[in-house]
Amino acid sequence: MLVVNNIEVVYSEVIWVLRGVTLEIAEGSMVALLGANGAGKTTTLKAISGLLWAELGKITAGSVEYGGRKIDRLKAEDIARLGVIQVLEGHRLFEHLTTEENLRMGGHLFDGQAIKQKLDMVYGYFPRLRERRGEISGYLSGGEQQMLVIGRALMSSPELMMLDEPSLGLAPLLVLEIFDIVSDINFEKQTAILLVEQNAKAALAITDYGYIMENGRVVLEGPSEKLVENEDIKEFYLGLSQLGERKSYREIKHYKRRKRWLG
Amino acid sequence: MDYFLQLFLSGICIGAVYGLGAIGFVIIYKSSGIFNLAHGEMMMVGAFFGVTFANLLGWPMWLAFILALVLAAVTGFVIQFLVIRPLTGQSHFAVLMVTVGLMFIIKGGTLLVWGHETYDFRELLFQVESLEIGEAIIASEYIVGFIVSIVLFVLLWAYFSYTKNGLSMRATADDEELAESMGVRVRRIFGMSWILAGVSSAVGGIIMGMMTTIDYNMGEVGLKVLPVVVFGGLESFLGAIVGGIVVGVTGTLSGGYLDEYLTGFKEITPYILMLLVLLIKPFGLFGEKKIERI
C-alpha cells in the first residue's frame, strides 16, 4: 500500500539526513520503525506525510507511493485527505481548544452525523477522554494528551496511521494500555500502522514487521519475531548482552559486538 | 445628572464603534495568531472606498457600502497573499513588523491615491431618528453605529464558536503545522480570515467615517482601538465590545469632568485603563490564558 522508494532527505540544503530509505507497508499490517535518536525516523514519517517543508526539508531523490500514486510532491493537507495521518511526536495538540474540539478537528473532513458516531467510537476506546471532554486540552496530563492525539487521528478514519513515539514520557503501565489500544485499532479497523518507537521490546511485541534505522539508512528488516531473535538486535536494542558470563577485562575494548551490518 | 447621562450614553455608542473596530483586529488574531498593526489603515481604506462610491460617484449609500465591502475583502485577500503568506512559519514578531511595514505602505498609498483632502459621508447607512432619553440626545449616526456593532458581534461570535469553519480557524491560529497535518487547508483558511477581517475593518471604518471626517490620517484611529482590544482580551469578541463600551464611557466621562483640571486626559484614559486591567488580568478581561509548559 505504501512504498517508500530509496528516498533521500536534505534539511536547509546542507544537512543530509536520509540516505536511501526503503520501506513497504502492506494494507492492514503493523510495522515498527526502530532506531536510536537521530537515526532519521521522524524525518521518514514527515517525508511520507509531507510536513518536511515546515523545517526546510526536501526529498531530493527517490519517491513515495501510496496506493500506486506518487505522493512525495503533494501538500500535507492533501496527503492527510488521502487517509495517511501522522500522529506527531510529543503529543502535540491544539492547546487552547477543549478536548472535544480537538477531536472534532480530527474529524473535520466529515459532517455532523458522522462526527457524532466517530466521537462515540473514540470515547469507547478512551473512556478517560469522555470525562475530560470539556476541558482545555493544554491542561490534560501527558497520558491523556497522548490518548487525545491518537483519538484525534482515529476521527479521520485513516487507512494508514503513523505514530511517532507514542510512549514518550508516559508511565510504563500507561504505555502498555496505549499499545493494547493501538493493536485493537489495527485488528478491528484494519488500519495499517507504522509505529516509530524507542521502546524496541514493546514495539516488536505487537508488530508484524520491523525496520531498523541508523544514520539515515535502513540497516536491518524482517518479521518482528525474527528480529527479536536476531543477535545484534538483542545486543544493541534489547539490552541482552551475554549474561551470566564473567567479564574478562582483557577484552574490555571488545565488549561491544561489532555490528554485522557495518560490513 | 443629565450631563452625566448624556456623556454616559454617547460613551456607550462611541464605545460600541470602538468595539466594531476592535472586532476586525480580533478576527485576525483569533484565526491566525497575528497582531495586525495595520488594522487602522485597513479601516481607513474601507472608509475611503465607501466615500468614493457614495460621494464621488454619487451612488446610493447601500450600494456604496456593499461595493466597499467587496473591495475591502479583495484588499484583505491580496494583503494576505502577497505579504503574509510568504512569512508562514516565521515568528510572530516578524509578522508583527510586517504589519508595521504594511501600515506605512497603506497610509502612503492612500495619500497617493486620494491626496490630502478630507471627505464626509453625505448620508448615513440607514435612516433613524436621533433618540432622546430624558434630556440626553443621541445622534443618529451613533445609533446606527451601535446597532451595526451589535449585529456584527453576534454574527462573528456565533460563527467562531459554533461552526466547523470557525473551529478550523481557531485551530489554525493555535498551531498551523498541526492543522495542516490533519488535512486543514491552511492557506485557504488564512485567505478567508483576512477577507473576513478586511470586511469587518471596512464596516468599522465606514461607520466611524460617518461620525468623523475621513482623511489620510484616519489610520491613527487604529491605534486608539488597540487598548480596547488588549483590555478585552485579544481573542475575545465579547471582550472587544465590552472593552469598547467601557473605554468609550470612561473616555467621555473623563473628558467631561476632568478636562478642566487635566486637559486632554481623555486621550490617555484608554491606556491607563488598559494598564490597570493588565495588572490584574495579564491576558485582558476575557482573553485566553496562554499555556506554557517547559
Added chain:
Amino acid sequence: MDPAGVYKSTYEQDMAVVRTFPQWGVLIAAVILLFCSPLLLPNYLLGLMTQMGCVIIAAFGIQILTGYAGQVSVGHAAFFATGAYSGAILMAQLHFPFLLALVSAGFIAGLVGVIAGAPSLRVKGFYLVMGTLAGHYIIHYVILRWRSLTGGSLGYQFPAASFFGLSINTEVRHFYLVMIVLLIATVAAKNIVRTRMGRAFVAVRDNDLAANVMGINVWLVKFQAFFVGCFFAGVGGALWAHWAGSITPGLFPLMNGIWYLGYIIIGGLGSIVGCFFGVITVMGLMEVLSRVLPAVDPSLTGFVAAGTDVFFGLVIVLMLIFEPRGLAHRWEIFKSWYRIWPLAY
C-alpha cells in the same frame, strides 16, 4: 569564523572582539577616516551624520531591550524625548556641565524606562507591546502638559555646551562631540552584551521560564534591560536635542518609536553592528529620497512625502520576506565569502 591561519591560544584572545592585526588596522583606519571627514564633506552631510550618530546610540538601546532581551517596546521615542528634555532642563535650569547632564539624562531616562517597563513583569509578547505603547502616550502626555517644567508645546531651548571655553555651536564641533560619544557608546554596548547581564538578557528572551528555573532572577533582568536600553535612548536623546538647539514634544511622535524597531529589524536583531547598518541604510535612503528626487524632478515633491512612507514599509516587508535576519546577517555571509575566496565553501 576567522580567516585561515588564525588561532587563539589564550582565553582572552578567544573572547576578543577585534581579533587580528589587520582587523585592528581596518578599525583604526575607519575611525581616522571618520574623524577626518569634516575636511572633505559639506556641513549638511556632517549634520546628517551627527543625527545618525544620536539615533544609533538610541538604537543600541532598543537593540539591547528588544533584540537581546526580547522585550518588544514601541515606546522608545518617549524615552528619547525624556533624555532630550532632561538634558535640556538640567543644563538650562540647574546649570549642569554638559557631560554630567548627558549622563544624568541617561540615568533619568533609564529610571523612567524601568517604571514604564514595569508591565513587562506581568505580561509578555503582544500585550507587552501594548503596555509600552501606553507608556509612550503617558510619558508624552506628561511632557506636553507639565508646562512649568517643560514648556509644553511652546518648546524648550537647549543651551550650547562648552568645554574649556570652547562652545559647541558649529556643525563641525557638534560632529566631533557626537562621534566621540558614539565611539564610547559602541564599546560600551558591545561589551554589555558580553557580560553576565547580557547573557541573562538572551536567556530571558529565549525562554524566561527555563531561565527562571536555572536561577536567573527574571524580574531583575527585565528591569536591567529596560534601564540599560532606556539609558542609551536618553543619552542619544540628550545629544540630539543639544544638536537641534530647541525641542518641542511634537518632535517625538509614536512613529519614531516604531521606526526604531524598523531600524533594528532591517539591521538585524541581536546584533550591535546591525544598529549601524539599519540606521545608516534607512536614514540614508530617506535622505536620498527626500532630497534627490525633488532635485531631479520638482513635481515629485508631493509624491515624496507619501512615497517615503510606502518605501519604508516596502523595505521592511521585503526585508522580512527575504532576509529576516537583517543586514548584519548578510554582512556575516559577506565576511565568510571574503575570507574563503576563491573557495566556494
